[in-house]
Amino acid sequence: MNIVVRYGIRGTSASDIAASVETAIRAGRLEAGAALPTVRELARTLRVSPTTAAAAYRTLRTRGLVHARGRQGTRVSPRPPLSLRPVAPAPAHLRDLSLGNPDPALLPSLARAIRSLQRRSDLYGQPANRPELLALARRQLEREGLTTPELTIVGGALDGIERVLQAHVRSGDRVAVEDPGYTAVFDLLGALGLVAEPVAIDDAGPLPDALERALRLGVDAFILTPRAQNPTGAALDAARTRELGRVLARYPDVLLIEDDHAGPVAGTPSWSVCPGRARWAHVRSASKSLGPDLRLAVLAGDPTTVARVEGRQSVGTGWVSHLLQDLVIALWSDATTDVLLHRAATEYATRRQALVGALASHGITAHGRSGLNVWVPVPEEAPVLAALAHAGFALRAGERYRLRSAPAVRITIAALGSRDAERVAVVLAATLRPASRRASA
Numbered sequence: 377m378n379i380v381v382r383y384g385i386r387g388t389s390a391s392d393i394a395a396s397v398e399t400a401i402r403a404g405r406l407e408a409g410a411a412l413p414t415v416r417e418l419a420r421t422l423r424v425s426p427t428t429a430a431a432a433y434r435t436l437r438t439r440g441l442v443h444a445r446g447r448q449g450t451r452v453s454p455r456p457p458l459s460l461r462p463v464a465p466a467p468a469h470l471r472d473l474s475l476g477n478p479d480p481a482l483l484p485s486l487a488r489a490i491r492s493l494q495r496r497s498d499l500y501g502q503p504a505n506r507p508e509l510l511a512l513a514r515r516q517l518e519r520e521g522l523t524t525p526e527l528t529i530v531g532g533a534l535d536g537i538e539r540v541l542q543a544h545v546r547s548g549d550r551v552a553v554e555d556p557g558y559t560a561v562f563d564l565l566g567a568l569g570l571v572a573e574p575v576a577i578d579d580a581g582p583l584p585d586a587l588e589r590a591l592r593l594g595v596d597a598f599i600l601t602p603r604a605q606n607p608t609g610a611a612l613d614a615a616r617t618r619e620l621g622r623v624l625a626r627y628p629d630v631l632l633i634e635d636d637h638a639g640p641v642a643g644t645p646s647w648s649v650c651p652g653r654a655r656w657a658h659v660r661s662a663s664k665s666l667g668p669d670l671r672l673a674v675l676a677g678d679p680t681t682v683a684r685v686e687g688r689q690s691v692g693t694g695w696v697s698h699l700l701q702d703l704v705i706a707l708w709s710d711a712t713t714d715v716l717l718h719r720a721a722t723e724y725a726t727r728r729q730a731l732v733g734a735l736a737s738h739g740i741t742a743h744g745r746s747g748l749n750v751w752v753p754v755p756e757e758a759p760v761l762a763a764l765a766h767a768g769f770a771l772r773a774g775e776r777y778r779l780r781s782a783p784a785v786r787i788t789i790a791a792l793g794s795r796d797a798e799r800v801a802v803v804l805a806a807t808l809r810p811a812s813r814r815a816s817a
């Protein structure tokens with residue numbers, strides 16, 4: 377059956393055609409990644425002009441529902457910005473190493489901090505940000521060498537990234553992103569109608585030449601993960617920070633956003649390329665260190681960026697809940713939190729190294745210099761996922777984290793003990809061995 381008919385795509389105007397595609401995506405008839413007909417095929421089947429069909433696709437692209445990738449044609453976005461039927465969780469019998477979550481056992485307990493909160497809720501009319509939280513954050517960031525002209529509070533790293541992008545760029549602008557990179561950032565760019573420009577990375581972060589090439593194409597912004605890069609675990613060091621700073625200095629108007637989502641549990645020092653730039657934001661989230669449900673991040677930036685972010689927030693949600701801000705104040709002012717975060721960073725490092733080491737002992741190269749994930753390049757992702765599922769482990773395919781980079785799988789190590797690390801390595805080695813023999817035959 378013709379796919380236009382099968383998916384229920386109909387209409388004679390661009391807006392009706394776009395609406396029917398949106399309905400098909402929402403209903404699950406068109407799944408994430410599904411290929412859509414070419415403009416010509418769509419126009420022929422619906423008996424409309426190619427201009428109308430192209431306008432329908434343009435509308436869908438602007439809304440982030442579909443994307444066009446060269447010869448792959450137009451496809452439904454990996455995570456279209458619509459409420460969809462929830463993705464099925466990993467089957468209960470599998471050990472879930474797919475989610476990128478921190479280990480609950482390594483998060484500071486919220487109970488004591490919650491007990492210390494005042495009982496009455498704030499009313500409207502309070503200042504948006506708790507001065508004490510800003511002071512604690514300023515002290516933390518300045519201790520690490522980041523001067524903080526202006527600071528504000530946002531609802532997590534992704535919220536901060538979205539707000540900063542919206543403060544400076546417009547639909548159709550180009551944004552340089554790490555490749556491999558964080559799938560939610562790719563999806564966010566799609567939802568905002570922004571074009572992702574991939575920048576290749578190694579274990580020390582973006583490669584200066586690759587960044588230069590993207591900047592030469594005229595990108596308007598660059599999103600950099602200084603450590604705990606998702607999915608590869610890359611982390612900046614002093615030399616790479618200097619090199620990237622030199623490249624970026626040639627493009628003074630480019631907006632720089634640093635996504636420090638793991639902060640103190642990343643396991644490597646904090647480096648920043650922001651100092652001296654005109655338009656920048658450094659977002660430090662509490663998600664990985666204190667718990668993802670806090671939905672709180674501190675955003676440092678130049679005065680214009682922070683003023684725009686705060687101004688927009690003030691006419692929308694207004695502020696990040698003061699209950700959450702007070703909770704973070706209570707945790708950050710408690711000396712035991714520092715000890716716990718240090719212990720968590722050490723544990724995550726041990727678990728990363730256990731897996732990377734076990735894989736290396738089986739001849740498999742993997743990446744995981746910092747953070748909660750290890751990235752394992754593989755010739756093909758699906759057979760590896762199937763073999764590990766058979767052995768009782770759920771992993772994440774690398775596909776959604778890649779733009780131009782090569783296949784790999786992502787393994788969350790946050791709660792992975794050394795025995796399981798060895799088992800994962802054995803299964804991976806058994807799966808990859810025949811493939812490498814075939815490749816060398």
Ligand SMILES: Cc1ncc(COP(=O)(O)O)c(C=O)c1O
Binds near residue numbers: 604672
């Ligand atoms: C690179 C990266 N940025 C941001 C986030 C999300 O952070 P937040 O929960 O603060 O929005 C994640 C979550 O895994 C991440 O991996």
